[in-house]
Amino acid sequence: xxxxxxxxxxxxxxxxxxxxxxxxxxxxxxxxxxxxxxxxxxxxxxxxxxxxxxxxxxxxxxxxxxxxxxxxxxxxxxxxxxxxxxxxxxxxxxxxxxxxxxxxxxxxxxxxxxxxxxxxxxxxxxxxxxxxxxxxxxxxxxxxxxxxxxxxxxxxxxxxxxxxxxxxxxxxxxxxxxxxxxxxxxxxxxxxxxxxxxxxxxxxxxxxxxxxxxxxxxxxxxxxxxxxxxxxxxxxxxxxxxxxxxxxxxxxxxxxxxxxxxxxxxxxxxxxxxxxxxxxxxxxxxxxxxxxxxxxxxxxxxxxxxxxxxxxxxxxxxxxxxxxxxxxxxxxxxxxxxxxxxxxxxxxxxxxxxxxxxxxxxxxxxxxxxxxxxxxxxxxxxxxxxxxxxxxxxxx
Amino acid sequence: xxxxxxxxxxxxxxxxxxxxxxxxxxxxxxxxxxxxxxxxxxxxxxxxxxxxxxxxxxxxxxxxxxxxxxxxxxxxxxxxxxxxxx
Amino acid sequence: xxxxxxxxxxxxxxxxxxxxxxxxxxxxxxxxxxxxxxxxxxxxxxxxxxxxxxxxxxxxxxxxxxxxxxxxxxxxxxxxxxxxxxxxxxxxxxxxxxxxxxxxxxxxxxxxxxxxxxxxxxxxxxxxxxxxxxxxxxxxxxxxxxxxxxxxxxxxxxxxxxxxxxxxxxxxxxxxxxxxxxxxxxxxxxxxxxxxxxxxxxxxxxxxxxxxxxxxxxxxxxxxxxxxxxxxxxxxxxxxxxxxxxxxxxxxxxxxxxxxxxxxxxxxxxxxxxxxxxxxxxxxxxxxxxxxxxxxxxxxxxxxxxxxxxxxxxxxxxxxxxxxxxxxxxxxxx
Numbered sequence: 011x012x013x014x015x016x017x018x019x020x021x022x023x024x025x026x027x028x029x030x031x032x033x034x035x036x037x038x039x040x041x042x043x044x045x046x047x048x049x050x051x052x053x054x055x056x057x058x059x060x061x062x063x064x065x066x067x068x069x070x071x072x073x074x075x076x077x078x079x080x081x082x083x084x085x086x087x088x089x090x091x092x093x094x095x096x097x098x099x100x101x102x103x104x105x106x107x108x109x110x111x112x113x114x115x116x117x118x119x120x121x122x123x124x125x126x127x128x129x130x131x132x133x134x135x136x137x138x139x140x141x142x143x144x145x146x147x148x149x150x151x152x153x154x155x156x157x158x159x160x161x162x163x164x165x166x167x168x169x170x171x172x173x174x175x176x177x178x179x180x181x182x183x184x185x186x187x188x189x190x191x192x193x194x195x196x197x198x199x200x201x202x203x204x205x206x207x208x209x210x211x212x213x214x215x216x217x218x219x220x221x222x223x224x225x226x227x228x229x230x231x232x233x234x235x236x237x238x239x240x241x242x243x244x245x246x247x248x249x250x251x252x253x254x255x256x257x258x259x260x261x262x263x264x265x266x267x268x269x270x271x272x273x274x275x276x277x278x279x280x281x282x283x284x285x286x287x288x289x290x291x292x293x294x295x296x297x298x299x300x301x302x303x304x305x306x307x308x309x310x311x312x313x314x315x316x317x318x319x320x321x322x323x324x325x326x327x328x329x330x331x332x333x334x335x336x337x338x339x340x341x342x343x344x345x346x347x348x349x350x351x352x353x354x355x356x357x358x359x360x361x362x363x364x365x366x367x368x369x370x371x372x373x374x375x376x377x378x379x380x381x382x383x384x385x386x387x388x389x390x391x392x393x394x395x396x397x398x399x400x401x402x403x404x405x406x
Numbered sequence: 407x408x409x410x411x412x413x414x415x416x417x418x419x420x421x422x423x424x425x426x427x428x429x430x431x432x433x434x435x436x437x438x439x440x441x442x443x444x445x446x447x448x449x450x451x452x453x454x455x456x457x458x459x460x461x462x463x464x465x466x467x468x469x470x471x472x473x474x475x476x477x478x479x480x481x482x483x484x485x486x487x488x489x490x491x492x
Numbered sequence: 493x494x495x496x497x498x499x500x501x502x503x504x505x506x507x508x509x510x511x512x513x514x515x516x517x518x519x520x521x522x523x524x525x526x527x528x529x530x531x532x533x534x535x536x537x538x539x540x541x542x543x544x545x546x547x548x549x550x551x552x553x554x555x556x557x558x559x560x561x562x563x564x565x566x567x568x569x570x571x572x573x574x575x576x577x578x579x580x581x582x583x584x585x586x587x588x589x590x591x592x593x594x595x596x597x598x599x600x601x602x603x604x605x606x607x608x609x610x611x612x613x614x615x616x617x618x619x620x621x622x623x624x625x626x627x628x629x630x631x632x633x634x635x636x637x638x639x640x641x642x643x644x645x646x647x648x649x650x651x652x653x654x655x656x657x658x659x660x661x662x663x664x665x666x667x668x669x670x671x672x673x674x675x676x677x678x679x680x681x682x683x684x685x686x687x688x689x690x691x692x693x694x695x696x697x698x699x700x701x702x703x704x705x706x707x708x709x710x711x712x713x714x715x716x717x718x719x720x721x722x723x724x725x726x727x728x729x730x731x732x733x734x735x736x737x738x739x740x741x742x743x744x745x746x747x748x749x750x751x752x753x754x755x756x757x758x759x760x761x762x763x764x765x766x767x768x769x770x771x772x773x774x775x776x777x778x779x780x781x782x783x784x785x786x787x788x789x790x791x792x793x794x795x796x797x798x799x800x801x802x803x804x805x806x807x808x809x810x811x812x813x814x815x816x817x818x819x820x821x822x823x824x825x826x
Contacts (some may be wrong), residue, residue, distance in 0.1 A: 012514050072424060088505070134753075134783055134784040134785055135780050135781045135783050135784075136753055136781060136783055136784045137784060139781050153783065153823070154824040155785060155822070155823035155824075155825070155826050156786070156820055156821055156822070156823040156824070157786050158823070159785070159823065161784045161823065161825070162753065162784045162787065163825050166443070170424035172412070224467070227466045228465065228467075231457075231463060232450075232453050232457045232463050232464065233454050233457065235450060235453075235466065237446045237447055237450055238446065239446065239447070246478050247484075266825065267726075271826055280424060280426055281426060281441075304447070305447065305451070308447050309451075333444075333446050334443075335440075356771055360442070
């Protein structure tokens with residue numbers, strides 16, 4: 011059972027999408043899990059053949075529980091440490107939420123090949139011991155240590171949610187909306203309790219960007235049109251490349267910058283509720299594929315069909331409340347992230363350009379950031395960078 | 407294509423994006439997007455759904471012409487009369 | 493160079509050693525210095541400059557160019573009740589006295605059943621970096637640290653240069669002190685009251701929490717520079733100066749590694765069968781379950797040390813090598 015949010019402690023397996031004997035490969039969706047955020051599709055990050063399903067649909071289990079095994083008959087995978095293996099001696103299907111650097115970096119393996127010693131999991135002795143103490147199944151973890159070994163950081167991340175949730179009473183008769191509201195409440199309370207927020211806001215002239223966008227859309231069929239949020243997302247993602255102190259996670263007493271940039275895009279759900287799933291590697295996507303990804307993400311978010319990695323991976327959140335009419339957003343950072351960028355409505359205002367007053371389309375851009383990690387000076391420079399990037403929309 | 411067909415296609419397109427929309431209480435002469443809480447992504451998706459149903463491509467510049475439900479029906483009527491077909 | 497006030501005075505590593513010799517000679521009349529060119533020439537590295545004038549030829553003794561001979565004589569003098577400081581010009585020449593050191597000095601207490609010991613102090617310059625090529629650039633203190641019966645020290649700071657000698661002279665058994673050739677000119681402040689220091693404990697020169705960088709002698713400066721570079725990259729390194737190579741202060745090392753969970757050992761010797769290999773093995777033996785990454789080593793390239801400057805530089809461990817080795821232990825988390 012993966013860890014899909016900072017405060018998630020347990021979830022209910024609702025559906026198996028594969029059965030024993032099925033061959034699966036990296037990226038396949040194998041199960042559906044019900045969380046306070048709705049139904050989440052669980053991906054698998056290994057190649058193999060499903061051996062046993064260990065949890066029945068309808069059962070609620072804690073994060074870290076082994077849900078299924080793959081390739082049932084090899085035990086070398088028990089890890090290189092001498093600590094006793096935490097659970098069953100074979101592979102588990104879903105991953106407890108790893109850091110953004112995850113299984114895509116592992117070399118691909120052919121389907122259903124029996125495990126050889128070369129596939130042994132590398133894990134540091136300290137990490138193996140910690141994993142054993144907390145019953146974490148290491149076989150499903152991605153390692154971020156040297157040589158891809160699993161290290162203490164990876165185990166600590168896997169443990170983190172189970173400790174921090176502060177288990178609420180049984181609410182199994184709740185509506186999904188109420189459960190989600192409670193999850194948001196817990197996260198936002200924690201955010202305001204623990205994160206010393208500072209806020210910066212700046213107006214950005216979107217005239218050039220909107221002109222570029224309108225021109226670009228004129229030549230695109232309706233199915234390929236871009237919405238201006240794509241430019242905002244791309245500009246934020248690109249700007250983050252120079253401001254690692256806004257892109258990462260605060261863990262216990264220290265900040266760990268994330269290696270990749272996964273923008274958590276705030277999507278309000280019809281009927282109430284909010285989810286901010288990841289657009290992976292947004293800084294590296296061209297606007298068209300980014301738009302396609304965004305459309306798909308919004309669609310699946312509204313249909314409660316998000317994937318585990320989309321919930322666990324965002325390294326920062328971006329929210330656009332412009333369509334709702336607000337001019338400035340003062341956001342609340344979603345822990346363990348350390349920043350949130352907010353965009354308001356694009357308004358046409360008289361603006362001075364080269365000494366003359368002309369109408370310009372202005373968007374108020376705000377940054378909420380964790381003062382333990384960054385200071386206003388850097389936050390200000392970050393917003394300036396976003397501004398500069400949006401003045402050259404053709405480079406986004 | 408008559409107005410009723412256009413209207414039902416439009417409503418179907420909107421329901422795909424906003425399934426909870428209640429057209430009984432909707433004011434057909436007031437801001438459609440505000441009443442239905444359609445953001446720019448939602449609106450684009452409605453445009454795409456209309457394209458699929460009616461085969462018409464509504465340029466971005468024309469979006470303001472679909473301000474109210476009735477405006478939208480009127481616009482679609484114009485776009486689907488024979489003289490406007492490509 | 494006289495400290496006229498109670499505050500620190502600017503001095504050099506060379507001067508600190510000279511002062512330690514003077515101090516020892518003044519404290520104890522049994523102490524004398526012997527070695528090639530220590531008297532009239534003032535010492536190959538100018539350490540004993542002026543001492544012949546101050547103490548006379550009986551106590552500052554120029555020896556023939558025969559390491560085996562004069563080290564043996566020193567051993568005999570120590571056995572006979574004196575407290576000789578034998579200066580071997582460099583560790584490279586000590587190879588000619590290896591038999592004396594390893595088979596006599598190190599073993600006589602044991603072989604005599606405790607009837608006599610060899611309270612000798614042997615000082616040697618060590619290390620490379622002055623383009624004196626393969627036969628004159630060795631760092632063999634790690635070899636000596638292999639031998640039971642002797643102590644091996646490596647002062648890397650002014651305090652240690654000033655303070656280790658007397659404590660070594662008080663030791664009833666042989667003590668070898670290795671002075672890195674590039675340290676003699678090192679300048680700094682030293683209190684005029686600076687006196688004897690202990691010779692068995694390692695020192696944490698820079699506390700840190702992310703990784704332990706373990707080193708000694710001539711490599712300390714580069715390791716501290718690496719720690720600064722790492723700090724700018726978000727890695728807080730702890731730097732340990734071993735000070736004593738035999739015995740090793742394992743409690744300090746193990747406490748550090750248990751806290752930081754990562755270790756890089758920086759040793760100017762070659763890695764094969766080196767002191768760094770020994771430390772790595774001991775860390776693995778005693779703290780295996782504390783480690784979050786393999787123990788890593790930065791050593792000289794496995795070649796006879798080259799003469800041309802650019803090749804010598806490439807062969808010796810540099811600050812960038814230490815930084816790279818440290819970063820590698822964090823995988824993707826850096």
